[in-house]
Amino acid sequence: MGLLDDLKGKAQKVIGGNEQAIKNGIVKAGDFVDSKTGGKHADKIDAAQRGASDFVDKANDRPNTPPVAQQNPVAGEPPVPGEPRQPGL
Template sequence: MSVFDKLKGMLKGHEDQASKGVDKAGDYVDGKTQGKYSSHVDTGQAKLKEQLGGTGQTPDSPPQPPPPPQQ
């Protein structure tokens, strides 16, 4: 059983809280790096949220469009 499988089991039912934590951690990293790596941080946040099952959206909110491609 991988670490992500264990985390998913622990966070089951708390995906929104996990998503908020991922956002908070990304904001912290952006602050410490003065936004220099913000595109990388955003990509990492999205992939981590996908792995953990949290989208950060409430069930009634419309889906958000994907971010524009990076050049």
């Protein structure tokens, strides 16, 4: 699940400080889709809007852990604080 954790970490960075603008965009996007479908899927769209808004609300509550590759740079060697991992070493 390293990829999902990495994506969540990136989302947290993007969301930071922009919560209200993102939530406004979620509402506008959901309303747009609802208008194009004639309200046919309004319940599903509303659920998606709530889920996305909840994610934005909770994004800053999650600890930002580095991806697995950065936690253990080379098998058998402890990570060196402040030193980036170099591929192939």
